[in-house]
Amino acid sequence: MIDKEALQRFVESRLEGTDYFLVDLSVSPANEIKVEIDSMGPIDIDYCVELSREIEEAFPRDSEDYELEVGSAGLTSPFKVRRQYEKHIGRDIEVRTKKGEIVRGTLRRVEEGGIALDTRVKVRPEGAKRPVEQTVSREIPFDDIREASYLLVF
Numbered sequence: 001m002i003d004k005e006a007l008q009r010f011v012e013s014r015l016e017g018t019d020y021f022l023v024d025l026s027v028s029p030a031n032e033i034k035v036e037i038d039s040m041g042p043i044d045i046d047y048c049v050e051l052s053r054e055i056e057e058a059f060p061r062d063s064e065d066y067e068l069e070v071g072s073a074g075l076t077s078p079f080k081v082r083r084q085y086e087k088h089i090g091r092d093i094e095v096r097t098k099k100g101e102i103v104r105g106t107l108r109r110v111e112e113g114g115i116a117l118d119t120r121v122k123v124r125p126e127g128a129k130r131p132v133e134q135t136v137s138r139e140i141p142f143d144d145i146r147e148a149s150y151l152l153v154f
Contacts, residue, residue: 002027002059002066010058011035014051021083023073031066036073036080040087043072078147085110085148092151093117097144104151105138114141115148 004027011022015037024036035051037043052070059066079085079093088107095103095117105117117138122131 001029001031002033002064007033007055007059010055011051014054020047021081023080023084027066031064033066033068035068035070037070038073038081038084038087040083048072076149076152078149082110085115088150092153093148094151095140095145096147097140098146099144103138103140108137114139114144116140 004025007027008022008025011025015021019039019041020037020043021039022035023038024034026034033055035055037048037051048070052068055068055070073080073084079088085107089110091107092104093107095115097103103117103119105119107115108118109116117140118135119138120133121136123134124131
């Protein structure tokens with residue numbers, strides 16, 4: 001079986017100095033390797049092909065056969081690393097908390113311990129007949145996040 005730690009070190013060394021970063025790397029018992037990368041900008045398919053070839057050169061299939069897939073984090077895939085949150089600052093995201101709550105809002109900040117969202121809530125001002133929407137800042141610690149992803153709105 002492929003040494004996952006050695007593979008991860010290799011991939012991270014290849015991404016160093018680029019806009020790309022490692023999101024996930026998995027090696028199944030059947031030697032199916034999946035490398036998921038992302039970037040602060042668009043993902044170039046040619047870069048994924050180049051990285052795949054570099055992995056195949058560094059880990060020859062002659063010594064151990066494996067299946068390799070190098071791809072980008074999908075637009076609606078859950079965030080797995082902090083840099084994905086940073087990439088989406090200023091964009092709408094959806095957060096599912098460990099308590100089962102769904103929070104949608106504009107990601108404003110990513111801090112050491114969590115994120116800050118601007119959310120829209122309805123409040124009824126005193127004496128008003130109808131509620132009005134207001135923007136409220138909400139901080140969510142990373143420990144409370146079960147899943148977060150880009151909010152794709154049509």
